[in-house]
Amino acid sequence: MRLAFFGRGGMGGVVAQRARQEGFEIGAVVTSDDAGLDVAALTKKLRGHDAAIDFTRAPAVLRNVTACAQAGVPLVEGTTGWQDQEREVRRAVEQANGAMIYGANFSLGVNLFYRIVRQAGTLFAGLDGYRAFIDETHHTRKKDAPSGTALRLRDILRETLGGGRDVPVASKREGDVPGIHRVGLESDADQILLVHEARSREGFAAGALLAARWIAGRRGVYLFADVLDELLTLERTT
Numbered sequence: 001m002r003l004a005f006f007g008r009g010g011m012g013g014v015v016a017q018r019a020r021q022e023g024f025e026i027g028a029v030v031t032s033d034d035a036g037l038d039v040a041a042l043t044k045k046l047r048g049h050d051a052a053i054d055f056t057r058a059p060a061v062l063r064n065v066t067a068c069a070q071a072g073v074p075l076v077e078g079t080t081g082w083q084d085q086e087r088e089v090r091r092a093v094e095q096a097n098g099a100m101i102y103g104a105n106f107s108l109g110v111n112l113f114y115r116i117v118r119q120a121g122t123l124f125a126g127l128d129g130y131r132a133f134i135d136e137t138h139h140t141r142k143k144d145a146p147s148g149t150a151l152r153l154r155d156i157l158r159e160t161l162g163g164g165r166d167v168p169v170a171s172k173r174e175g176d177v178p179g180i181h182r183v184g185l186e187s188d189a190d191q192i193l194l195v196h197e198a199r200s201r202e203g204f205a206a207g208a209l210l211a212a213r214w215i216a217g218r219r220g221v222y223l224f225a226d227v228l229d230e231l232l233t234l235e236r237t238t
């Protein structure tokens with residue numbers, strides 16, 4: 001499979017290295033030097049790839065998505081912080097009959113963590129004495145705050161706790177931390193803490209490559225959770 005890459009920063013570098021080890025062919029690498037390319041020029045550069053993987057910055061996402069869709073290259077969108085453009089992004093994929101899979105977090109562990117938090121939220125629903133909170137820590141280069149993962153965790157807690165309860169999110173940026181997310185449920189009497197800590201960027205890279213294999217040859221817009229659902233169903237039935 002021939003892959004195109006957007007970005008060669010912390011994530012882009014790790015995914016490309018792992019892709020080489022896993023036997024993918026590395027094609028075009030689009031960097032910030034190409035930031036001036038318009039959609040037409042980018043589309044030309046992308047043609048002929050089996051999939052593309054994007055780990056750049058939110059302002060570049062709509063252009064990258066549009067070019068991939070128009071080039072007929074399925075895209076794994078790993079960049080975060082572009083929720084405010086979600087409608088335009090979906091429209092760009094759908095109008096060109098393209099394919100995209102996205103997720104704020106491609107780590108298998110975090111996607112299981114979402115499920116654990118969902119279960120916790122359901123258990124605590126209706127218990128007025130408990131308050132929920134989230135905090136997240138990432139490296140200092142991370143531009144968006146709160147992280148996309150923290151926002152997803154907040155949505156899950158709001159949905160499961162119900163009663164319009166708000167869930168405060170605190171963000172910290174320090175060193176080269178790949179990502180720590182803590183979900184707390186506390187009362188005046190006690191506290192329950194659920195923690196996911198990424199030990200490196202390898203888990204995100206492995207998930208992005210899994211998503212690239214999965215999206216190749218498909219059409220439409222998917223969430224990384226769709227891949228996980230399929231994987232877990234398969235494991236349970238085989």
Ligand SMILES: NC(=O)c1ccc[n+]([C@@H]2O[C@H](COP(=O)([O-])OP(=O)(O)OC[C@H]3O[C@@H](n4cnc5c(N)ncnc54)[C@H](OP(=O)(O)O)[C@@H]3O)[C@@H](O)[C@H]2O)c1
Binds near residue numbers: 030032055204
């Ligand atoms: N979904 C997940 O599992 C997951 C996991 C980790 C991170 N992320 C997200 O992925 C994104 C990147 O993270 P990172 O840690 O790799 O950040 P990073 O180290 O800052 O790398 C971002 C890279 O994108 C490049 N870039 C910026 N604008 C560009 C453009 N228009 N075209 C092409 N390249 C461009 C930057 O180049 P310059 O340095 O030259 O500006 C830099 O190399 C962030 O949004 C982060 O939140 C997602």
